Amino acid sequence: GAVVSQHPSWVICKSGTSVKIECRSLDFQATTMFWYRQFPKQSLMLMATSNEGSKATYEQGVEKDKFLINHASLTLSTLTVTSAHPEDSSFYICSAGRGLLGNTIYFGEGSWLTVV
Amino acid sequence: KQEVTQIPAALSVPEGENLVLNCSFTDSAIYNLQWFRQDPGKGLTSLLLIQSSQREQTSGRLNASLDKSSGRSTLYIAASQPGDSATYLCAVTGTGNTNAGKSTFGDGTTLTVKP
Numbered sequence: 001g002a003v004v005s006q007h008p009s010w011v012i013c014k015s016g017t018s019v020k021i022e023c024r025s026l027d028f029q030a031t032t033m034f035w036y037r038q039f040p041k042q043s044l045m046l047m048a049t050s051n052e053g054s055k056a057t058y059e060q061g062v063e064k065d066k067f068l069i070n071h072a073s074l075t076l077s078t079l080t081v082t083s084a085h086p087e088d089s090s091f092y093i094c095s096a097g098r099g100l101l102g103n104t105i106y107f108g109e110g111s112w113l114t115v116v
Numbered sequence: 117k118q119e120v121t122q123i124p125a126a127l128s129v130p131e132g133e134n135l136v137l138n139c140s141f142t143d144s145a146i147y148n149l150q151w152f153r154q155d156p157g158k159g160l161t162s163l164l165l166i167q168s169s170q171r172e173q174t175s176g177r178l179n180a181s182l183d184k185s186s187g188r189s190t191l192y193i194a195a196s197q198p199g200d201s202a203t204y205l206c207a208v209t210g211t212g213n214t215n216a217g218k219s220t221f222g223d224g225t226t227l228t229v230k231p
Binding site for chain 2: 006009032034036042043044045046049091093095097105107108109110112
């Protein structure tokens with residue numbers, strides 16, 4: 001069964017509103033989680049590294065004020081897309097690291113965001 | 117910086133044919149390699165995961181190989197079926213202080229199996 005759960009799977013929101021996506025590790029603690037996004041007909045690209053109890057590390061070109069990441073517990077990281085616009089419509093997916101070094105990676109199912 | 121390339125970008129085959137999807141990566145310092153399936157509008161489904169110390173993994177009609185030294189992996193699908201039609205993604209997960217846990221994806225191969 002799934003060891004990383006992502007919610008919601010689908011979400012439609014109005015332009016200008018914010019939407020939150022959750023990523024949960026179900027039976028292990030993950031000090032590090034990763035967020036990716038996929039634009040149409042493109043590959044999945046790493047957005048940011050979510051670190052429990054500290055600020056996320058964002059990849060170059062990703063706006064940290066627009067994509068707020070909170071990793072408040074060892075089993076939950078959230079990605080909030082603030083003031084969403086149609087160009088933010090994408091597939092977002094998270095992964096969580098298991099094990100001493102966090103190298104065993106499990107992916108969530110992903111979330112489809114449509115901004116109208 | 118790790119780069120992952122998948123060839124071909126698209127493939128169309130008649131039902132029943134055996135086929136091979138290719139994945140190459142530039143940095144051999146990987147922790148593992150994973151093959152995923154993605155259906156239109158759906159999430160990712162993990163098919164096979166190969167640890168860096170392994171050479172291959174098999175699941176049903178699927179067989180994935182890994183040659184870490186040459187930076188290559190193949191996904192072999194036997195006796196293809198229309199239900200295998202999807203986009204197949206290859207991803208490598210890095211290791212070390214900088215890249216531990218970070219995955220780099222290829223652009224995918226879109227497979228169409230015709231009845």
